[in-house]
Amino acid sequence: MNKNIIVAEQNVNLIGVSRIMSNNNIGCVVIVDNLNTRKPIGIITERDVIRTIGMLQPHQMVVPVREHMSHPLITLSSKATIADAMKLMYERKIRRVIILENDKLAGILTDKDIFRYLVENKDLLSTVIASNLPIPENQLKQDISHFWFINTFIE
Numbered sequence: 001m002n003k004n005i006i007v008a009e010q011n012v013n014l015i016g017v018s019r020i021m022s023n024n025n026i027g028c029v030v031i032v033d034n035l036n037t038r039k040p041i042g043i044i045t046e047r048d049v050i051r052t053i054g055m056l057q058p059h060q061m062v063v064p065v066r067e068h069m070s071h072p073l074i075t076l077s078s079k080a081t082i083a084d085a086m087k088l089m090y091e092r093k094i095r096r097v098i099i100l101e102n103d104k105l106a107g108i109l110t111d112k113d114i115f116r117y118l119v120e121n122k123d124l125l126s127t128v129i130a131s132n133l134p135i136p137e138n139q140l141k142q143d144i145s146h147f148w149f150i151n152t153f154i155e
Contacts, residue, residue: 001078001099001107007032010041010066014052017044017065028096030108031069040098040105042069073098078106082117085109090135115143 007030008017017029031042044065052060052068060068074092076085078101085097089111099107118124 001109001113003107005030005105005108007035007038007040007105008044008065009034010069011064013062013064014044014049014068015061018049021046021049027110028108030098030105031065031071032105038105039103040073040075040100042066042071042073043096043098044069045096075100076109077101082114086114086135089114111143 006020006024006026008020010031010033012020020029021027028043028045030040031044033039033041042065048068048070074088074094075098076088078099080099089095089097095111097109098105099109
C-alpha cells in the first residue's frame, strides 16, 4: 500500500481536486473531514471528475467535492491480506481501497499495487490463482498479463 496519501477537505471543489491530482500525478484524492484529524469520509477519482465534466454542467466544477465523492468509503484493515483486498475490489468493482489502522487513515491500495507486487513476486502467482478468490482464473491471468505488458513495454 502507499502510505503517502494525498488528501483534501470536503469543501474543496472539483477544480481544486483536479489541480491536486494533476500536480501530484495521481488518480484519486482521499476526502477527509478536516486536515488535522484526516478522518477519511470519501474519495474522488479521475472517473468522478470526467463524469461531472461529461454532464456538461460547468457550475458543477465549483460545487464542493462532498457532493461528488464516492461514499461511504470501502475500507480494509491494515491486517488484511492481498487476497482479502483482491476479493473486495473484485466484488465491489473498485480499483482502490482505503487502508485503516485503528480507524485512522493508514494508506491506499490500488489494483496496480497488487498486480505490481504479484509480478515482482512471481512465485506468489500460483498461490493467488489457486486460492478461493471469486475472480475467475482466466480473468485473473488476463489482468496480470495486461498489467505486465502495459508496465513493461508502454511505460
